[in-house]
Each structure stands twice: as structure tokens, then as C-alpha cells.
Amino acid sequence: MTATDTAGATGTVATAAPAPAADPAATAAALALGDDALVLAQRLGEWAGNAPVLEEEVALANIALDLLGQARVLLSLVGDEDELAFLREERDFRNVQLVEQPNGDFAHTIARQLYFSTYQRLLYAALASGDGPLTGLAAKAVKEVAYHQDHAEHWTLRLGDGTEESHRRMQAGCDALWRYTGELFQPLDGLGLDTAALEAAWLDSVTTVLTRAGLTVPDAPRTGAWRAGAGRQGLHTESFGRMLAEMQHLHRSHPGAAW
Amino acid sequence: MTAGTAGTAVTAQAPGAHAADAAAQAAREAVFDAAVAADERIEPRDWMPEAYRASLVRQIAQHAHSEIIGMQPEANWITRAPSLRRKAILMAKVQDEAGHGLYLYSAAETLGVSRDELLDKLHTGRQKYSSIFNYPTLTWADVGAIGWLVDGAAITNQVPLCRCSYGPYARAMVRVCKEESFHQRQGYEALLALSRGTEAQHAMAQDAVDRWWWPSLMMFGPPDDESTHTAQAMAWKIKRHSNDELRQRFVDIAAPQAETLGLTLPDPDLKWNEERGHYDFGPIDWAEFWDVLKGNGPCNDQRINQRRRAHEDGAWVREAAAAYARKHTGQHGEAQA
Numbered sequence: 001m002t003a004t005d006t007a008g009a010t011g012t013v014a015t016a017a018p019a020p021a022a023d024p025a026a027t028a029a030a031l032a033l034g035d036d037a038l039v040l041a042q043r044l045g046e047w048a049g050n051a052p053v054l055e056e057e058v059a060l061a062n063i064a065l066d067l068l069g070q071a072r073v074l075l076s077l078v079g080d081e082d083e084l085a086f087l088r089e090e091r092d093f094r095n096v097q098l099v100e101q102p103n104g105d106f107a108h109t110i111a112r113q114l115y116f117s118t119y120q121r122l123l124y125a126a127l128a129s130g131d132g133p134l135t136g137l138a139a140k141a142v143k144e145v146a147y148h149q150d151h152a153e154h155w156t157l158r159l160g161d162g163t164e165e166s167h168r169r170m171q172a173g174c175d176a177l178w179r180y181t182g183e184l185f186q187p188l189d190g191l192g193l194d195t196a197a198l199e200a201a202w203l204d205s206v207t208t209v210l211t212r213a214g215l216t217v218p219d220a221p222r223t224g225a226w227r228a229g230a231g232r233q234g235l236h237t238e239s240f241g242r243m244l245a246e247m248q249h250l251h252r253s254h255p256g257a258a259w
Numbered sequence: 260m261t262a263g264t265a266g267t268a269v270t271a272q273a274p275g276a277h278a279a280d281a282a283a284q285a286a287r288e289a290v291f292d293a294a295v296a297a298d299e300r301i302e303p304r305d306w307m308p309e310a311y312r313a314s315l316v317r318q319i320a321q322h323a324h325s326e327i328i329g330m331q332p333e334a335n336w337i338t339r340a341p342s343l344r345r346k347a348i349l350m351a352k353v354q355d356e357a358g359h360g361l362y363l364y365s366a367a368e369t370l371g372v373s374r375d376e377l378l379d380k381l382h383t384g385r386q387k388y389s390s391i392f393n394y395p396t397l398t399w400a401d402v403g404a405i406g407w408l409v410d411g412a413a414i415t416n417q418v419p420l421c422r423c424s425y426g427p428y429a430r431a432m433v434r435v436c437k438e439e440s441f442h443q444r445q446g447y448e449a450l451l452a453l454s455r456g457t458e459a460q461h462a463m464a465q466d467a468v469d470r471w472w473w474p475s476l477m478m479f480g481p482p483d484d485e486s487t488h489t490a491q492a493m494a495w496k497i498k499r500h501s502n503d504e505l506r507q508r509f510v511d512i513a514a515p516q517a518e519t520l521g522l523t524l525p526d527p528d529l530k531w532n533e534e535r536g537h538y539d540f541g542p543i544d545w546a547e548f549w550d551v552l553k554g555n556g557p558c559n560d561q562r563i564n565q566r567r568r569a570h571e572d573g574a575w576v577r578e579a580a581a582a583y584a585r586k587h588t589g590q591h592g593e594a595q596a
Binding site: 050 | 327330331334337338339340341342343344345346347350351353354357358360361364399449452453456457459460565568569570572573574575576577578579580581582583586
């Protein structure tokens with residue numbers, strides 16, 4: 001929001017990229033987490049100029065920028081950030097299906113943010129306390145995602161416990177996205193995470209917020225016909241290809257150009 | 260600050276003088292005029308002529324609306340930016356614009372209007388925004404051209420506003436100008452990358468500059484002899500320079516920059532005039548300017564419709580936030596009682 005923040009966003013992430021991680025499992029994990037952040041940043045970028053209040057224009061763009069910053073660091077661990085973002089096909093992306101889900105209404109976006117930022121905060125907190133290849137990134141990112149989670153939780157409360165209509169919409173958002181949450185806890189090789197513990201903490205945190213908001217915790221399976229883990233294997237939902245077409249079009253139209 | 264103190268002193272006498280007589284009115288005007296003449300800042304609680312207040316509300320609101328509508332042509336390229344670095348820069352810029360809108364609505368609110376009221380006037384076409392945002396962003400290079408030319412013109416207009424006689428507006432401008440000049444440098448740098456890039460990129464940059472140059476010159480408003488508000492605004496030290504002066508200043512800065520960029524400006528009459536010490540430039544198509552201002556530009560309908568739609572689609576969210584706040588302050592109140 002300030003010139004200084006902008007400077008951070010435009011800094012030297014690309015040129016000062018650390019050397020690619022040597023461990024292939026860690027590289028795969030960095031790619032998966034980088035894709036999560038990139039794809040969600042892209043979705044949030046679609047809100048610009050469309051938010052319900054000006055304060056949310058600022059907040060959603062701010063969250064998108066944080067995620068894009070994380071994506072750039074993570075992808076740079078794997079290779080060239082722009083090649084990875086703009087020249088891979090849909091089947092090569094490793095993000096979870098949750099983050100590629102279309103924005104829907106504001107409640108749908110908030111439900112996606114609640115589920116994902118809770119996951120990211122627990123994940124990065126665990127990574128930050130370890131000594132793996134992503135510890136440094138995680139230590140910085142955990143501060144950002146704590147803010148994202150706070151933002152999502154406050155809106156979940158306002159919408160869940162606001163008007164009848166907002167309650168209905170928030171419940172619908174939570175229900176519709178529930179099936180994509182199981183995938184978050186598929187083991188990611190190379191990170192040494194206790195995914196069962198992560199999942200238990202996630203369920204606990206999300207249940208607490210939904211309950212406080214007067215919402216019902218969805219009583220449905222947390223995986224769908226595309227089983228949990230499908231996104232991590234490059235199997236995505238239909239809207240994802242269209243999202244990539246828009247994101248990659250210009251870059252692909254000018255092969256080898258610098259921007 | 261003397262304006263504030265003196266203003267307060269006069270106000271303090273006001274309760275006694277229930278039917279403010281002509282003498283008291285003249286005294287207030289004299290204090291105001293003296294403060295403006297001495298280059299002091301007028302603050303929200305100071306007495307000010309109603310026309311001064313109305314003129315500031317109009318100008319600050321229009322400025323705020325321009326920030327908000329101005330997000331659209333650039334946001335149009337966020338999802339398509341050609342590198343992650345450029346995408347981050349653009350997102351940060353659009354976020355800054357929303358922030359500028361917020362500062363400016365706050366500044367306007369110190370004059371006794373509400374943000375909701377002003378937004379309503381924007382949505383119903385009773386208040387305007389800068390005509391420049393009614394032009395479409397057709398290629399990626401337009402994002403660079405907007406940064407360089409549109410933000411450049413905005414800065415030329417806004418830097419003198421940092422010394423505007425109304426304190427809250429002047430202070431908002433100090434913050435806005437810092438961020439704007441940052442955006443402008445980034446826009447210039449983006450265009451430079453295109454100009455020095457492939458042939459296709461260079462052509463893209465030239466095409467964008469060709470389309471944005473004249474609309475940018477129109478941002479300074481009508482020529483001095485047709486500007487209805489200028490004389491009074493300058494007397495009140497809201498404005499410090501006339502439209503034509505600022506336009507000339509902008510051309511003098513932009514013309515050599517275009518050369519450094521390796522791009523041409525679409526004006527055959529543009530050339531340095533040694534005698535004047537300024538660039539001469541060709542005539543502006545004022546018919547187009549007035550037409551766009553009247554609502555007939557390429558994107559007027561689209562811009563206002565998107566703004567209305569965002570506002571209407573968001574109504575239930577704002578209602579929810581208000582209902583939640585009522586419930587929870589209510590509970591808090593009961594708990595205290």
C-alpha cells in the first residue's frame with residue numbers, strides 16, 4: 001500500500017533466487033507449494049476493481065501480493081519463475097484443486113481463503129520450526145499467512161453471523177469447497193511433515209471458527225470423485241485450463257521476449 | 260496554524276452572536292482571506308466560505324473517484340501480465356490506487372460529506388472522474404504508457420496541490436505524490452524494456468504511446484480561457500497554476516523522456532522553441548475532450564457499469580458487516596449495562 005511495500009513487491013526476488021534445491025523431493029514440494037500460491041494469487045487478482053468495499057480492494061490485493069511473493073521465491077528454488085509460471089501446461093501444475101476454484105461470490109472467496117490460509121499457517125509454522133530447505137521462506141511467510149487467516153476468520157464471522165442472506169451464502173461457500181480440503185493433507189515428500197497432526201489442527205481451527213460464526217461444519221466427505229491428491233498429480237478441474245490460458249497468453253505470444 | 264487559532268476564536272464568539280450580523284460575517288471572511296493570503300492552511304474546523312467548501316468537495320471527490328475508476332483499465336491486465344515481476348508491480352499499483360481513493364474520501368469527509376454520499380454521486384453520474392480512464396487498455400504496453408504518461412500528468416497536476424490551502428487535501432497529496440512518482444518510474448521502465456525488446460514489443464510500445472499521448476494532455480483540463488473554475492480556485496490557492504501552464508510543464512518533461520525511450524510522440528508540431536524556452540506542440544482535439552467528458556468516450560458506460568455492479572453486488576456484504584457490528588456492539592452494551 002505504501003511505496004515501500006511496492007518496492008518489496010518489485011524487489012530482487014527473481015535475480016537473487018537461491019540455487020535450486022538439491023533434494024528432488026524438496027524441489028517437488030517447493031513446486032507444489034509455489035503453484036498453490038501462484039494460482040490463488042491469480043484468482044485473487046481477478047477481484048481487483050470488483051470488491052464489495054474499498055477496504056477489501058486493498059486487503060484482497062494485499063493477500064494476492066503476499067502469495068505472489070511466496071510463489072516467486074518457491075518457484076525460483078525450482079528453476080526460472082517465469083518459465084515455470086507461463087510455459088507449463090495444465091497437466092504439469094501441482095497446485096491443490098482448492099486454490100484453482102473460481103471466485104464465486106464474496107462468501108465463496110472467503111470460504112476458500114479460510115480453508116487455505118488456515119492450512120498455510122499451520123504448514124508454514126511447522127516448516128519454520130524445522131531445519132529443512134524451506135525454513136527461511138516459511139519463517140517469513142508464516143507472518144503473512146497469519147494475517148490472511150485473521151482476515152478470513154473475521155469475514156467468516158461477519159458473514160456467518162451477519163444477515164440471513166450472508167449466513168446462507170457463507171454456508172453455501174463452506175459446503176461447496178469442503179470436498180477439496182482433504183487434498184491439503186496428502187503427504188508432501190521431502191518436507192518431513194506430520195500431515196495427520198496438521199490435518200487434526202486444521203479441522204480443530206476451522207471447526208472453532210465455523211461454530212463461532214453460527215455455521216454448520218459440513219457433514220460430507222472431504223474428497224470428491226477426483227480423489228484427494230489429484231491436483232498434486234496434475235489432474236485439475238475444468239476452469240483451471242481457462243485460467244491458465246488467460247494468464248499465459250501474452251507471455252506465450254512472444255517467445256523468448258524479456259519484459 | 261494562525262488560521263486555526265483565529266478561526267476558533269471567532270467561532271468561540273459565535274454562540275453570543277446568535278443572529279450573525281454582517282460585521283461578524285465580514286470578520287470571518289477577513290480572517291479566512293488573511294490566512295489564505297499568508298499561505299496558511301485552512302483546517303476542517305476553521306470557518307470557510309461555503310463556495311470554497313463546495314469547490315473542494317467537488318475537486319477532492321472527483322479526484323477520489325478517479326483513483327477508484329482508474330483501477331479498472333490497469334486491473335484489466337493483472338491476470339495477463341507477462342512476467343511475475345510485472346504482475347506484482349501492477350497488483351501493488353492497483354492496490355495503491357484503492358488506498359489513494361481511501362485517503363481522498365477521508366479528506367473529503369472532513370468537509371462534512373460522507374463517502375457513501377460521494378460514491379452515490381459517482382454511481383449516478385452527478386460527479387465526474389478523470390476523462391482519461393474512459394480509454395481502453397488494449398495491449399500490455401498500455402500499462403506502461405499509463406504509468407509514464409497518465410501518472411506523469413497526474414503528478415504534474417498534484418505536486419502543486421501539496422501546497423493547496425486546505426490542509427487535509429494538501430497532506431493527502433504529499434502521500435499520494437510519493438507513491439505516484441514511484442508508479443511513474445515503473446511505467447517508464449516497463450516501456451523502456453518494451454522499446455528495447457523485440458520488434459513486436461517496440462511496435463506495441465509505440466502504438467500505446469500514440470494512443471495515450473493526446474488523452475494525457477487533456478488531463479490538465481480545458482484551455483485557460485474556457486476553464487470555469489480556475490480563476491476562483493487560484494484566488495483561494497486551491498490551485499497554484501493554470502491548466503495551460505501545467506500542460507506546458509508536462510510536455511517539457513515528457514518530450515525529452517520520449518527521446519530517451521526511443522519512442523516518438525504523435526505530434527508533427529512538437530519541437531523545441533529556443534525563444535520561449537519551451538516545447539511548442541500541436542492543437543488538442545477539444546471536441547473529443549468534451550465528448551468524452553459528456554459520457555461518449557470509448558469506455559464511459561463500461562467503467563461506470565462495472566463500478567455500479569461491484570457496489571450493488573457487494574451490498575449484502577456491507578449489510579452483513581453492519582448487522583454483525585450492531586449485534587456485537589449490542590451484546591457488548593448489554594454486558595456493560
